[in-house]
């Protein structure tokens with residue numbers, strides 16, 4: 001797995017990511033499918049949810065999708081199960097074809113957390129592409145070599161910062177809305193707002 005050590009300069013990382021990985025999975029245009037994930041994220045945003053979207057692609061087409069739920073400002077507590085990636089993995093149950101995880105690529109508009117990253121690895125998916133880094137709760141930097149064989153030998157690859165700016169726009173808007181309470185006052189909020197103030 002690639003460590004995203006260059007977070008101080010995300011634009012550079014995006015270029016690196018594109019140059020190195022874009023043709024690694026035959027015929028897949030990462031921008032095109034990240035746009036599909038962004039469509040899911042906008043759906044979440046329109047419903048006052050944390051704007052994360054996810055699609056799972058196999059053999060050149062989307063076979064499952066999901067968006068974040070459980071984060072609306074009206075709730076007494078926020079669900080930490082209903083993440084976009086978990087909901088997309090769950091949606092695979094409705095796919096009528098044969099899921100072949102080794103040929104699938106998961107696109108998510110935010111870096112997966114530890115829970116989702118583990119679920120993706122357990123599903124057998126080998127490639128994860130994300131847009132906006134999660135400096136507070138991202139799980140893809142964990143050292144898989146220190147874990148048990150299922151994780152250590154998963155061979156999962158992570159491609160960061162595909163359409164990062166488009167995803168960042170949504171998080172920026174989310175945190176700027178007074179009514180949105182999810183992660184209000186958090187490190188993630190401060191970092192996100194700083195990205196558009198020239199301080200990040």
Ligand SMILES: [Zn+2]
Nearest residue numbers: 083112113116
């Ligand atoms: Zn997650």
